[in-house]
Amino acid sequence: MARSTFHVVMYPWFAIGHITPFLHLANKLAKRGNKVSFFCPTRAESKLKHLNCHPTLISFVPVVVPHVEGLPHGAETTGDISVALGSLLMNAMDLTQTHIELALRHLKPDIVFFDIIHWMPALASRLGIKSIHYSVVNSAYFGYVFAPARKYSTDLLQPPPGFPPSTIKIYAHELQDFTVFTAKKKGERVSLQDRILIGMSGCDAITFRTCRELEGLYCDYIGNQFRKPVLLLGPAVPVPPTTVLEDRWAKWLSGFKAGSVVYCAFGSECTLKKEQFQQVILGLELTGLPFFAALKPPFGTETVEEALPEGFEERVEGRGVVHGGWVQQQLILGHSSVGCFVTHCGYGSLSEALVNECQLVLLPHGGDQILNARMMSGDLKVGVEVEKGEEGLFTKESVCKAVKSVMDQDSEIGTELRGNHANWRDFLLSKGFEASYFDGFIHKLEDMLGTDQREQ
Numbered sequence: 035m036a037r038s039t040f041h042v043v044m045y046p047w048f049a050i051g052h053i054t055p056f057l058h059l060a061n062k063l064a065k066r067g068n069k070v071s072f073f074c075p076t077r078a079e080s081k082l083k084h085l086n087c088h089p090t091l092i093s094f095v096p097v098v099v100p101h102v103e104g105l106p107h108g109a110e111t112t113g114d115i116s117v118a119l120g121s122l123l124m125n126a127m128d129l130t131q132t133h134i135e136l137a138l139r140h141l142k143p144d145i146v147f148f149d150i151i152h153w154m155p156a157l158a159s160r161l162g163i164k165s166i167h168y169s170v171v172n173s174a175y176f177g178y179v180f181a182p183a184r185k186y187s188t189d190l191l192q193p194p195p196g197f198p199p200s201t202i203k204i205y206a207h208e209l210q211d212f213t214v215f216t217a218k219k220k221g222e223r224v225s226l227q228d229r230i231l232i233g234m235s236g237c238d239a240i241t242f243r244t245c246r247e248l249e250g251l252y253c254d255y256i257g258n259q260f261r262k263p264v265l266l267l268g269p270a271v272p273v274p275p276t277t278v279l280e281d282r283w284a285k286w287l288s289g290f291k292a293g294s295v296v297y298c299a300f301g302s303e304c305t306l307k308k309e310q311f312q313q314v315i316l317g318l319e320l321t322g323l324p325f326f327a328a329l330k331p332p333f334g335t336e337t338v339e340e341a342l343p344e345g346f347e348e349r350v351e352g353r354g355v356v357h358g359g360w361v362q363q364q365l366i367l368g369h370s371s372v373g374c375f376v377t378h379c380g381y382g383s384l385s386e387a388l389v390n391e392c393q394l395v396l397l398p399h400g401g402d403q404i405l406n407a408r409m410m411s412g413d414l415k416v417g418v419e420v421e422k423g424e425e426g427l428f429t430k431e432s433v434c435k436a437v438k439s440v441m442d443q444d445s446e447i448g449t450e451l452r453g454n455h456a457n458w459r460d461f462l463l464s465k466g467f468e469a470s471y472f473d474g475f476i477h478k479l480e481d482m483l484g485t486d487q488r489e490q
Contacts, residue, residue: 038480040144045073045134047150048123049112051303053078055170055243056147057085059267062472064088071141073097073134075110095137100129121222124150128223131157138163144483152229155236164482165237171381171402173242173252174202174409179212180230181259198251201412202405207426211400234260238482243267245471265478268471269462270385272364279365286355293373296325296437297366300378304399308332310427312343315356317433319346323441324353328361367392374441379403384410389459393440393451395420397428416455418447
């Protein structure tokens with residue numbers, strides 16, 4: 035009997051950090067023969083085409099982003115605006131509702147996946163379509179910040195009532211990173227917290243890209259809080275790269291012994307203030323180890339070179355590189371010379387790190403990265419977090435201390451973390467593990483749809 039297939043629509047928040055995971059899920063669904071209609075901003079399609087592995091099954095549906103007062107003309111994604119204008123872009127997405135309804139009536143999908151768009155479940159329900167909230171951040175963060183119980187416990191320094199016992203906590207200097215999601219901003223029609231609560235309360239199911247072994251307690255908490263089934267996609271194990279490392283970096287890394295190089299990178303969207311940028315690279319210098327820092331130019335500068343401390347280049351010549359452009363991170367992490375990864379704790383970077391052998395130094399910069407770091411250092415015990423002062427600032431000494439604690443061969447902490455990391459890496463890469471989770475996810479979608487193995 036032919037396997038059942040279905041038609042899926044995806045409408046993610048217009049940020050590349052959200053669109054990309056949705057497209058990864060689209061590829062996995064299409065690989066199994068399912069049709070996907072992917073709503074995205076008009077100009078963003080050209081940036082996404084190369085990630086579409088199944089163009090015969092995945093179709094991009096362009097969405098014209100309406101202009102709202104205060105939003106730059108032509109702005110389509112968060113990459114076109116400052117963080118402060120994010121709420122206006124959400125307002126603009128709200129104005130697409132009529133267009134989206136017409137498109138859904140025409141496409142007649144079985145399921146729609148969404149995240150920020152709080153009105154999607156009600157719209158989908160009217161049209162007889164199942165709706166699934168797909169979170170691109172970890173379940174601990176969602177449970178801590180957005181659980182309905184949080185409405186009755188506004189002290190963000192404390193977990194919401196019923197939150198699982200864990201090592202997760204936040205500090206006073208981190209409060210602003212969380213209150214930004216719970217407080218309604220000027221000009222904002224609906225607060226982000228209410229968007230999440232309305233959307234997750236109205237949808238048919240909630241999905242996370244994780245496994246029970248990593249985040250089961252938090253997923254159960256969210257399921258109980260929202261009284262919804264929580265479907266797990268399995269761990270976000272990166273697809274092995276098919277390219278080779280750029281020759282100049284391959285040659286440079288090969289000049290050092292195995293496991294000796296410290297690689298530092300904070301993702302495509304994290305920009306540091308100049309002083310903190312300098313503390314990072316001076317901390318790497320202090321370790322005495324070879325290092326490769328791939329960082330964006332700090333605020334107020336055009337290039338990383340103009341932000342380097344006086345005399346820095348001369349002191350680290352031959353053993354230290356600070357690069358301001360894009361690099362092939364996955365290939366660098368897999369290079370035999372790299373022994374440590376200083377990361378901002380973005381979900382994608384941590385996924386790549388867990389399946390490689392480098393030690394982890396955690397330096398989160400805000401939002402879900404903070405709880406990602408607490409999970410890695412506390413729950414899983416696979417990394418060390420850089421210490422910060424009461425104002426949330428780190429020093430070159432604290433960066434150096436964290437790196438040395440995991441890289442020194444005689445370090446008790448490093449030995450423990452290395453063993454834990456190896457166990458998790460072997461577990462996540464075990465044959466058939468990821469596929470079995472996705473099989474289970476597909477079966478639950480079929481059950482939700484009540485399909486009877488509809489034949490193609």
